[in-house]
Amino acid sequence: MKIKKISAFLLFFSFCFSLWAQDEFTYTVIGMKGSVTSKKAGREFQTGDVVSREDELTFKNPEDMVGLIRNDGKRFIYGNRKERRNVKVNSEDAIMLGKTRFEWKNITIKSLEELQQHLSEAPFIFLDSVAKIRMDQKTFPQNGRQYFYFNFLWKNPKGKTERIDKKLQYKKDTLIIRRSNIFKVDNSAVDPKEVSDFKIYYNNGGDPVLIGDFKVIFPDAEKMKTEIGILVRKQQETGFTPKNIQSEVEAYIRQFYGAIDRINLVNYLKNNFGVSEK
Numbered sequence: 001m002k003i004k005k006i007s008a009f010l011l012f013f014s015f016c017f018s019l020w021a022q023d024e025f026t027y028t029v030i031g032m033k034g035s036v037t038s039k040k041a042g043r044e045f046q047t048g049d050v051v052s053r054e055d056e057l058t059f060k061n062p063e064d065m066v067g068l069i070r071n072d073g074k075r076f077i078y079g080n081r082k083e084r085r086n087v088k089v090n091s092e093d094a095i096m097l098g099k100t101r102f103e104w105k106n107i108t109i110k111s112l113e114e115l116q117q118h119l120s121e122a123p124f125i126f127l128d129s130v131a132k133i134r135m136d137q138k139t140f141p142q143n144g145r146q147y148f149y150f151n152f153l154w155k156n157p158k159g160k161t162e163r164i165d166k167k168l169q170y171k172k173d174t175l176i177i178r179r180s181n182i183f184k185v186d187n188s189a190v191d192p193k194e195v196s197d198f199k200i201y202y203n204n205g206g207d208p209v210l211i212g213d214f215k216v217i218f219p220d221a222e223k224m225k226t227e228i229g230i231l232v233r234k235q236q237e238t239g240f241t242p243k244n245i246q247s248e249v250e251a252y253i254r255q256f257y258g259a260i261d262r263i264n265l266v267n268y269l270k271n272n273f274g275v276s277e278k
Helices: 002-023 112-119 221-237 242-256 262-273
Strands: 027-033 036-038 056-059 065-070 075-079 087-090 095-097 130-134 146-155 161-167 169-171 174-178 195-204 207-213
Touching (some): 065 221, 065 242, 075 242, 112 207, 130 262, 221 242, 221 262, 242 262
Antiparallel strands (some): 027 065, 036 056, 056 087, 065 075, 075 095, 130 174, 146 161, 146 195, 169 174, 195 207
């Protein structure tokens, strides 16, 4: 009987401690996609806000969300579970785990499927002036007859639409995409608004292989640095490994912005936040 009472007491104590521990968690806003308003703050969420567990949120659109980091380094989001416009929900009903982080087996693209995920499933993000994508040489050899190229429609100054092929640079096993050269024809800058049907191909000795659509966006550099800084510093404080931080940041960027070049990201994290490469 005494053992049962002790066991019951320990179970009750464990339950209470668990609730107390949950109450000790705090959540900080990393960034926001779309428009989500806090009733307590009387405005949209902003990067750096410490959120309340008792708040009413208004989601303007179904896909809007807020990225959060908990004080133990785990990522969460406020998401619109009802997937309707102008939805008002309690903050406790909106919180959910952030997108699963990416497990990096290696930094080299080894298949067409990996390359499509890397370049075509979402808008491509530049954190620097150059993106360098390492390719498996057996799958994607790069030489005079085998190379990657952009293909797009361009409305020239005379109003005529032209189909443009633009060969991409490479060095050994690395595909090089320069931010400044994306929207250029004959070495002259063109208005991105005059460009459409933008795709990326691989020329396999005269046989064109479609990788997919290529959409690029250039996020505000300072805004992005502030958001990533909040995530990285908290995970550094709580003992996340460099590899885990790299994959967590990639997952956040993919969920809130688009695709990112991994070599570019590793260098960016090392140069700005001291995250080692390995």
